[in-house]
Amino acid sequence: MTSTASYRHGTAERTAVLLVNLGTPDEPTPAALRRYLAEFLGDPRVVEIPRAAWLPILHGVILRVRPPKSAAKYASIWTPQGSPLAVWTQRQAEGLRQRLPDTVLVRHAMRYGNPALPQVLDELTAAGATRVLVLPLYPQYAASTTATANDAVARWLSAQRRQPEIRFVNHYPDDAGYIGALAAQVHAHWQQHGRGEKLVMSFHGVPKRTLELGDPYHCECHKTARLLAQQLGLAKDEWLVTFQSRFGKAEWLKPYTEPTLVQLARGGLKRVDVMCPGFPADCLETLEEINMEVRAAFVQAGGREYHYIPCLNDAPAWLDALADLARRHLQGWPVDAAPAAELARQRERALALGAAA
Numbered sequence: 314m315t316s317t318a319s320y321r322h323g324t325a326e327r328t329a330v331l332l333v334n335l336g337t338p339d340e341p342t343p344a345a346l347r348r349y350l351a352e353f354l355g356d357p358r359v360v361e362i363p364r365a366a367w368l369p370i371l372h373g374v375i376l377r378v379r380p381p382k383s384a385a386k387y388a389s390i391w392t393p394q395g396s397p398l399a400v401w402t403q404r405q406a407e408g409l410r411q412r413l414p415d416t417v418l419v420r421h422a423m424r425y426g427n428p429a430l431p432q433v434l435d436e437l438t439a440a441g442a443t444r445v446l447v448l449p450l451y452p453q454y455a456a457s458t459t460a461t462a463n464d465a466v467a468r469w470l471s472a473q474r475r476q477p478e479i480r481f482v483n484h485y486p487d488d489a490g491y492i493g494a495l496a497a498q499v500h501a502h503w504q505q506h507g508r509g510e511k512l513v514m515s516f517h518g519v520p521k522r523t524l525e526l527g528d529p530y531h532c533e534c535h536k537t538a539r540l541l542a543q544q545l546g547l548a549k550d551e552w553l554v555t556f557q558s559r560f561g562k563a564e565w566l567k568p569y570t571e572p573t574l575v576q577l578a579r580g581g582l583k584r585v586d587v588m589c590p591g592f593p594a595d596c597l598e599t600l601e602e603i604n605m606e607v608r609a610a611f612v613q614a615g616g617r618e619y620h621y622i623p624c625l626n627d628a629p630a631w632l633d634a635l636a637d638l639a640r641r642h643l644q645g646w647p648v649d650a651a652p653a654a655e656l657a658r659q660r661e662r663a664l665a666l667g668a669a670a
């Protein structure tokens with residue numbers, strides 16, 4: 314159980330930031346999709362149906378039918394570097410690393426698939442991390458995303474002899490840097506392509522029942538949207554919130570994205586801007602569902618111009634916001650010594666260069 318990686322003596326302190334995202338299949342193939350979906354949809358935080366009823370459906374039906382269909386969708390958005398979600402998450406970790414003192418270790422991990430969360434935590438402690446800030450790439454808290462990531466960290470902790478100190482960032486739907494980065498993304502798009510009649514902010518859905526059970530996700534999506542609309546100076550009839558990516562037969566948060574856009578097109582709306590503020594990185598659900606499927610439905614219903622505004626990805630304003638958020642949560646942990654150490658290293662480098670010249 315307990316890995317040898319945690320066998321370590323000494324009293325030196327080292328701080329780490331761990332970005333956590335959902336995860337994605339390793340390849341756009343049915344076999345890789347089966348592995349990924351088995352882990353994802355087998356998580357009781359994601360599908361809250363009693364195990365005895367759900368597992369036969371998952372293994373008997375879903376994991377037979379869905380993998381080839383999902384694999385084809387993934388194939389349509391796959392890049393030479395891999396799955397967009399994996400590529401962007403890695404770049405976000407690099408951007409964060411550049412912005413924090415170099416005494417702070419920065420890594421990313423996935424809740425499902427690779428790089429697997431327990432392995433990355435093993436590697437971090439092996440590298441000397443004694444304090445870990447867990448920063449999920451989910452600005453809005455949901456039990457099906459944030460809580461299950463935290464659970465996975467807690468499970469890993471339960472197997473450690475010497476546990477690092479841990480802090481969890483719970484949510485940041487109203488973070489000024491995040492909202493500002495979203496606004497900058499919209500302005501950049503408007504500058505290049507002009508402006509639509511409406512801005513649709515589409516968030517990933519969750520079952521409606523989770524709202525009744527006390528999940529703050531719905532509220533937090535609306536909060537983000539309201540603050541963004543405010544910052545953009547939009548009037549009430551110039552923006553709306555929708556929920557996408559419904560899974561299964563139960564009722565999910567409404568209004569649903571695709572039927573809403575179809576209705577708007579039928580009602581005479583010609584040009585719409587669509588963005589996904591709850592996804593810090595473009596992924597299957599934005600690039601395929603929103604930018605391909607929903608676009609096609611809008612155009613088929615008579616809409617003329619459908620503009621998809623990309624996610625934050627590696628936008629500098631977003632990476633700055635992420636670094637600010639991390640710094641605020643790191644307060645009181647010993648990273649303060651770092652700038653001095655950094656300066657000393659720079660001086661050494663400069664001297665070495667001078668000596669070489």
Ligand SMILES: C=CC1=C(C)c2cc3[nH]c(cc4nc(cc5[nH]c(cc1n2)c(C)c5CCC(=O)O)C(CCC(=O)O)=C4C)c(C)c3C=C
Pocket residue numbers: 335336337338354358359360379383396398451455457458517518519520558560591592595596597598
């Ligand atoms: C805010 C983020 C997300 C929430 C909340 C969320 C809930 C949720 N998702 C499913 C089922 C699926 N989601 C899938 C993909 C997917 N979901 C998110 C984010 C949230 N999900 C992302 C970023 C992605 C894309 C991953 C990628 O590789 O690009 C999929 C897999 C794809 C498919 O086969 O359609 C499923 C399935 C449920 C059931 C749920 C809440 C209960």
Ligand SMILES: [Fe+2]
Pocket residue numbers: 517558
């Ligand atoms: Fe999802």
Ligand SMILES: [Fe+2]
Pocket residue numbers: 558559597598602
């Ligand atoms: Fe989807």
